Amino acid sequence: MPRQLYELCGADPTRVFSPYCWRTRMALAHKGLAFETVPWRFTEKGAIAFANSEKVPVLVDGERSVADSWAIAEYLEDSYPDAPSLFGGPGGRAMCRMIGNWTESALHAGLAAMIVADIPPHLAPADRDYFVSSREKRFGKPLAEVVAGRETAVTEFRRALYPLRTTLKEFPYLGGAAPNYADYSVFGAFQWARCVSDFAPLEPTDAVHAWRERLLDAFGGMARSTTASEAA
Amino acid sequence: MPRQLYELCGADPTRVFSPYCWRTRMALAHKGLAFETVPWRFTEKGAIAFANSEKVPVLVDGERSVADSWAIAEYLEDSYPDAPSLFGGPGGRAMCRMIGNWTESALHAGLAAMIVADIPPHLAPADRDYFVSSREKRFGKPLAEVVAGRETAVTEFRRALYPLRTTLKEFPYLGGAAPNYADYSVFGAFQWARCVSDFAPLEPTDAVHAWRERLLDAFGGMARSTTASEAA
Structure with a gap:
């Protein structure tokens, strides 16, 4: 199989x-x-x-x-120890975990509050009710209201990317010369948004945007070629 | 020399x-x-x-x-490539930088707002005026006012440690089994506070506290034996 x-x-x-x-x-x-x-x-x-x-x-x-x-x-x-290391060697495992944990606290909630209302139209009918009711319960208000302030909220979201942006001005990837699992952990958040929403969380001049472009191109453009909503 | x-x-x-x-x-x-x-x-x-x-x-x-x-x-x-790697190998360099950058944004400002008023009494006379006037300018108010709400502010500070705490529940160090430069970057912030203030930023039950204890003991207790103000 x-x-x-x-x-x-x-x-x-x-x-x-x-x-x-x-x-x-x-x-x-x-x-x-x-x-x-x-x-x-x-x-x-x-x-x-x-x-x-x-x-x-x-x-x-x-x-x-x-x-x-x-x-x-x-x-x-x-x-698969003989394939390229996901963590940059054994010393990088916990750091990858830390950067994944940072992504969850610094990016996921902020992104969700900007894109959650764009998700239901893409869902299969059976999922739609489940998604809307569970998320409205989590946010405590209708999803349209959650995302209403996103043009303003995005400023705060971009500010929270400071540690990432500063690093990516110095290195092409969090893995250094090549990406590793820390990159994929952060990238997953942006790809989630990109696949369901046409709202752009990143400015094109941002070093984080340039890094995201490189990961969209990685592995023969695997992530870029998947069905998505964001134009860029 | x-x-x-x-x-x-x-x-x-x-x-x-x-x-x-x-x-x-x-x-x-x-x-x-x-x-x-x-x-x-x-x-x-x-x-x-x-x-x-x-x-x-x-x-x-x-x-x-x-x-x-x-x-x-x-x-x-x-x-000194033959001495133990600071970054856990070449794949860890940018991740160490990222965690240092995270420390600056997530810990330094929050700690400063809790301990800055405790610093001047420890300074040499020539430094004291420089420090107080430059920091009061930065914060826009007297240092005593900056730290006035620290019993409340510490809750938010501890919340910001989420990615660190979650990782340290799973691994003894950010470097994994042994500390690396990512650990030292975060530890530096806590050691700064500990050396000048008796205000405890960490609860003793916090996984971050236990990790800090291990680093205070590292290298023959180098960091623990330095002149400090925090009792623990």
Whole structure:
């Protein structure tokens, strides 16, 4: 059986948009491991119960199934040690984890508040109600109201990118000369936004934008060629 | 001539308290390189003019003088490649830089607002006026007012440690099994606070506190044995 990656997608199975699934997608490409996508939707909990998970990504690799993007990254690094290191060697593992954790606190909430209302139109009908009601409960208001201030909120979001921007003015990637899993962790957040929303979180003059362009081009343009909503 | 490190200190030359000097101190110890301290004070610009710098740390290593903590870290890594790597190998350099940049944005401002008023009493008389007037200008109010809300502000500060705390629940150090320059960059901020203030920024139950304890014990307790104000 070929390697399989269960990925969150919209009604269109080529609209793959989970930030965590993007981390895994890029990690598999980095390791040079072929995989086929199994499109998965929020309401298909049963389809991944075999992996003891209610969330994707789930990777099935031969006899093994692994859920959770970080667990998958560690699994890939440890199982395929001869392929290029995801972490820049053993000394980089915890730093990659830290930068992933930073992404979640500094980027995910801010991005969600700018793009969440753009997601439902892309979802399969069965997912739409689940998504809207769970997210409205989380934010405590209608999704249209959540994103209403995004033209202003984006300024604060861009400011929060300071540590990333400053680093990318000095190095092409967080991995240094080539990208590593820290890059993919941050990139996943931007790719999530790009795949569902035409709202541009980055200014074209931003060093972070130039870095995102490089990652869109990586691995034969894998991330750029996926169905997306942002024009750039 | 022995290797020399110009370090910011108070009236007491053993009260070394710059967060950036601590990064360098720990880096030198990590590389196993002996050095002697040259106490330096804010108003002694002339003493480091030879290094084309107005700030410490400045390292003098044989014929070379290097200013700026990051430049020193890169210099040490490149000049002493056989000593333990500061960055966990070449793939970790940019990640260390990123975590240092994160420290500056997430920790330095928050810590300064809690401890800045505790610094002047430790300074040499010539430094005191310079420090108070430059910092009051920066904050736009008397230093006593800056720190007035610290019992409340510390909650927000601790919240900002989320990416660090989450990582340290999983790994003993940002470097993984052993500390690296990312650890020293973050540790420098806490050591700065500890050396000048008795205000405790961390709760004893915090995973970040336990990690700080390990770094206070590192290198024969170098950081713990330095003159400090925090009791713990």
